[in-house]
Amino acid sequence: MASLAAMYVQPSSEPQRRRRRTPPARRVEVRSPIRITDTWPEDLPITPAEVRAVEAWLGEVLDEVFGPRL
Template sequence: MSRRGADHSQSRVYVVSGVLPDDLYDYVPQDEIETPAPRTGRPPKHDVETWTVTDDWPDRVPVTEAEIDLFEAWFGDIFDELFGPSR
């Protein structure tokens, strides 16, 4: 076997352009899916007092002009209500 064949021992799936499978959600056979056993009893209570919030964002986050234009196009009316109309 050639070196290329040894590295790619799995069979390849070829896709025909423009042809979609009948069921887009049925890629894995059901017998191969491992589902966890359902939990019994009440779900555990989450004590928000014990949560830890970590802010690892930089002080300044770079934003491009294209991103600003996008937000203004989609949320401009909301921004105007919150901050007043632009001058």
């Protein structure tokens, strides 16, 4: 049985094609009246229900990536 991580990242069996050279990107000046601010607190509270939901959906993948829970 293949690991879940291996199902998502598989090397291509096709030979690599020559990449076309793309022209360098032009600089575009952006003038916008929109101001983006960050109002999130430094520490975000996470409820136990949110942790259980993440573990239910991604538990196997997280165990493969980080190792089994202690």
